[in-house]
Amino acid sequence: MRSDRVGARRQADVVICGGGLAGLTLARQLRLEVPAAAVLVLERTTRPLPDACHKVGESTIELGAHYLAHTLGLEAYLRREHILKNGLRFFGGDTAGTFGERPEIGPSEPPVIPAFQLDRGKLERDLRAMVEAEGVTLVEGAMVEAVALDEGSSGSAAPGAHTVTYRDAAGASHTVAARWVVDAMGRRRLLQKQLGLRRPASNPQSAAWFRVAERVVPADLVAPSVRAWHARDVGGSRWRSTSHLIGRGYWVWMIPLSTGFTSLGVVADAAAHPFASFNTPERARAFLRAHEPALAARLEDVAFADFRAMPDYSYLSERVLSAQRWASVGEAGFFVDPLYSLGGDFLGLGNTFVAALVADDLSGHLDPAKVDELNAFLYETSRDALRTTSGNSAIFAHARIFAAKLWWDFFHYWSFFAAYFFQQLWKLDLREHHAVRAIGHRYDALNVVAQRVLETWAELSPERLDGRRAFMPLPMFPSVLADQHLALTEPRTPEQTLAKMAGDVQTAEALVRELVVLALRDLGPALARRFGEVARLDTLGFVPSDPRVVADDLPRRARVEALPPIARDMERALGRTSSSVATSALLAAALDGARAASSADSAA
Amino acid sequence: MTREEILQEIVEILSDSFELDPKQIHPESTLYEDLDLDSIDAVDIFVQLRDLTGRRPNPDVAKEIRTVDELVTFVEDELAAAERGDPEPEPAAPPTRTEAAPDDTGSAASGT
Ligand SMILES: Cc1cc2nc3c(=O)[nH]c(=O)nc-3n(C[C@H](O)[C@H](O)[C@H](O)COP(=O)(O)OP(=O)(O)OC[C@H]3O[C@@H](n4cnc5c(N)ncnc54)[C@H](O)[C@@H]3O)c2cc1C
Numbered sequence: 001m002r003s004d005r006v007g008a009r010r011q012a013d014v015v016i017c018g019g020g021l022a023g024l025t026l027a028r029q030l031r032l033e034v035p036a037a038a039v040l041v042l043e044r045t046t047r048p049l050p051d052a053c054h055k056v057g058e059s060t061i062e063l064g065a066h067y068l069a070h071t072l073g074l075e076a077y078l079r080r081e082h083i084l085k086n087g088l089r090f091f092g093g094d095t096a097g098t099f100g101e102r103p104e105i106g107p108s109e110p111p112v113i114p115a116f117q118l119d120r121g122k123l124e125r126d127l128r129a130m131v132e133a134e135g136v137t138l139v140e141g142a143m144v145e146a147v148a149l150d151e152g153s154s155g156s157a158a159p160g161a162h163t164v165t166y167r168d169a170a171g172a173s174h175t176v177a178a179r180w181v182v183d184a185m186g187r188r189r190l191l192q193k194q195l196g197l198r199r200p201a202s203n204p205q206s207a208a209w210f211r212v213a214e215r216v217v218p219a220d221l222v223a224p225s226v227r228a229w230h231a232r233d234v235g236g237s238r239w240r241s242t243s244h245l246i247g248r249g250y251w252v253w254m255i256p257l258s259t260g261f262t263s264l265g266v267v268a269d270a271a272a273h274p275f276a277s278f279n280t281p282e283r284a285r286a287f288l289r290a291h292e293p294a295l296a297a298r299l300e301d302v303a304f305a306d307f308r309a310m311p312d313y314s315y316l317s318e319r320v321l322s323a324q325r326w327a328s329v330g331e332a333g334f335f336v337d338p339l340y341s342l343g344g345d346f347l348g349l350g351n352t353f354v355a356a357l358v359a360d361d362l363s364g365h366l367d368p369a370k371v372d373e374l375n376a377f378l379y380e381t382s383r384d385a386l387r388t389t390s391g392n393s394a395i396f397a398h399a400r401i402f403a404a405k406l407w408w409d410f411f412h413y414w415s416f417f418a419a420y421f422f423q424q425l426w427k428l429d430l431r432e433h434h435a436v437r438a439i440g441h442r443y444d445a446l447n448v449v450a451q452r453v454l455e456t457w458a459e460l461s462p463e464r465l466d467g468r469r470a471f472m473p474l475p476m477f478p479s480v481l482a483d484q485h486l487a488l489t490e491p492r493t494p495e496q497t498l499a500k501m502a503g504d505v506q507t508a509e510a511l512v513r514e515l516v517v518l519a520l521r522d523l524g525p526a527l528a529r530r531f532g533e534v535a536r537l538d539t540l541g542f543v544p545s546d547p548r549v550v551a552d553d554l555p556r557r558a559r560v561e562a563l564p565p566i567a568r569d570m571e572r573a574l575g576r577t578s579s580s581v582a583t584s585a586l587l588a589a590a591l592d593g594a595r596a597a598s599s600a601d602s603a604a
Numbered sequence: 605m606t607r608e609e610i611l612q613e614i615v616e617i618l619s620d621s622f623e624l625d626p627k628q629i630h631p632e633s634t635l636y637e638d639l640d641l642d643s644i645d646a647v648d649i650f651v652q653l654r655d656l657t658g659r660r661p662n663p664d665v666a667k668e669i670r671t672v673d674e675l676v677t678f679v680e681d682e683l684a685a686a687e688r689g690d691p692e693p694e695p696a697a698p699p700t701r702t703e704a705a706p707d708d709t710g711s712a713a714s715g716t
Contacts, residue, residue, distance in 0.1 A: 231658025477698040
């Protein structure tokens with residue numbers, strides 16, 4: 001069965017239901033990595049697909065881009081047919097003020113590790129042709145109606161046959177047998193629903209998006225006479241970024257597409273901005289006029305080529321990989337949040353796990369413990385990412401605090417999640433993989449504290465904190481943070497990466513302490529105690545006698561020499577707020593507050 | 605921009621970034637001895653000057669600079685180069701944090 005093509009389409013090793021980004025990339029990956037597997041893709045829609053106005057999921061970051069460029073060997077194609085991206089860029093500050101005066105955070109040069117802006121219509125059109133040429137059977141116009149799982153056998157037992165029933169374009173019904181069934185049908189989550197696995201995510205955020213048939217870039221929003229603003233775009237590549245306009249409770253994306261379109265979207269927290277304030281084209285324009293007047297003015301006479309709104313877009317799942325030979329990939333599994341463009345990352349990671357498990361299975365040793373291990377990694381990292389991407393309403397209002405958040409989030413991402421993928425840690429044996437997850441758990445715990453510190457800092461700040469510089473390079477070179485970016489492609493064995501991570505998680509802990517120091521100095525003696533109460537610093541083990549805190553009260557040169565590199569780097573990037581009270585005293589007050597809050601809790 | 609204006613900008617960058625007293629910064633002040641800066645500080649100065657000049661600094665030129673006055677001349681030359689539309693130096697491979705360790709004082713490379 002394995003080697004013959006799925007010509008008659010009565011059975012296949014892997015039936016992929018849904019040929020969107022997740023389904024098509026998995027099909028290609030299986031051809032590359034498990035060439036013996038016969039692969040059938042059933043996709044509801046038929047070509048031709050339109051340019052641009054097809055789907056969201058246009059911006060990629062390191063992991064997802066690495067998946068497409070290297071795992072799938074598409075680098076030359078992406079460089080030729082899509083846009084080489086210049087990182088993530090953020091404009092904060094006074095959203096109603098002059099755009100050129102808004103603090104800007106983003107790369108000052110194109111990143112060393114490339115990522116891309118994808119035109120989804122074009123990409124899926126091209127991927128369909130590619131997978132067909134590679135020997136995948138792709139049935140277009142195929143509407144999957146039912147999946148019947150054979151739950152009888154698991155792991156090494158003889159494979160039971162799952163069946164998939166679909167209706168073809170002419171209305172005829174077909175049933176195919178499948179050793180593996182993969183749900184890649186997007187947010188309908190057929191398998192997850194059928195198996196009762198859908199989990200809500202506490203992330204009350206919604207989005208609306210549209211494309212315009214012309215290039216709309218941040219430079220359009222700043223008069224040419226503001227020379228300094230334009231001049232600091234030294235390489236002329238600012239427009240290639242995913243630009244985010246951030247304000248209290250919302251952010252707006254601007255993504256350039258290779259077909260000449262621009263993708264724009266609004267993402268907002270329900271508590272700050274009800275969905276009904278931006279869920280139609282007219283309301284979205286009104287929303288922009290109220291919150292992002294410079295962009296609204298730019299779009300005034302520009303027609304929307306499409307428009308879509310989606311309430312409460314997040315959801316998780318505790319199981320997307322099963323030893324019973326089914327999987328849910330892409331949005332058919334879970335979706336965290338559009339912030340940082342993590343969708344493509346989880347899609348690539350999930351697909352890679354499926355391909356590895358199918359390969360194990362076809363060579364006769366699918367290990368249910370490994371399935372569970374990889375599944376747990378997906379669940380834990382998605383839950384952790386949700387913590388990172390939700391609850392940022394107040395932070396978006398303070399460019400300085402958001403910049404501090406970016407330091408933490410990027411460090412966390414590059415040193416752990418992205419490093420995991422670039423360095424192929426799923427290939428570790430189970431015991432070592434377990435050790436990776438244990439490091440992940442330490443990151444999770446730190447992330448909970450870090451995000452709480454950032455949120456509290458933002459919520460308590462009496463005035464808007466824009467930061468001291470009009471432009472903050474991120475990543476800043478050279479820095480401990482940038483080194484994590486550069487390390488992604490350094491040759492290293494999975495074992496060496498595991499050892500590196502054990503050190504990096506300690507730096508991560510030092511970084512969280514720096515967030516505390518920054519927040520305390522910004523909030524000052526009047527708010528230090530309250531900050532400690534809300535942010536619950538007592539769990540961090542950070543005390544006024546810590547050498548880092550003691551060093552903080554030295555004169556500059558001596559302090560700089562006594563600080564750990566991560567502390568110095570954050571000070572270089574974010575500056576140091578002068579304070580009449582020593583950091584050690586601020587921390588002591590905060591810890592008092594934290595202890596009082598804890599004992600009030602335990603008394604209750 | 606006149607030399608005097610450039611000097612003003614540089615004094616502001618130095619005092620803001622490094623907690624220096626502006627009155628302590630003179631054209632003849634040496635960066636590494638008088639102002640007590642190190643190579644990482646120097647990288648950061650050039651990153652900020654880049655915003656002023658709109659040009660990538662040439663690392664070979666940057667690393668020869670020793671005094672505030674030489675910084676002023678550097679900015680003056682860069683602004684003139686921008687005016688003429690001289691080609692930019694290519695972006696250099698970014699240094700890692702350890703390569704830029706502060707003990708090798710004086711080797712200020714272009715940071716970005
Ligand atoms: C607001 C928002 C912004 C986002 N921004 C980004 C971003 O910037 N970067 C990023 O990486 N990700 C982003 N995402 C996530 C992104 O959408 C996903 O990463 C990606 O599109 C998921 O691809 P998919 O293949 O799972 O789903 P889809 O691309 O939706 O594919 C599902 C396919 O299944 C087919 N199908 C459906 N039902 C059936 C059926 N019954 N039978 C047969 N076929 C069927 C559909 O026709 C479709 O082709 C964003 C998501 C949202 C909500």
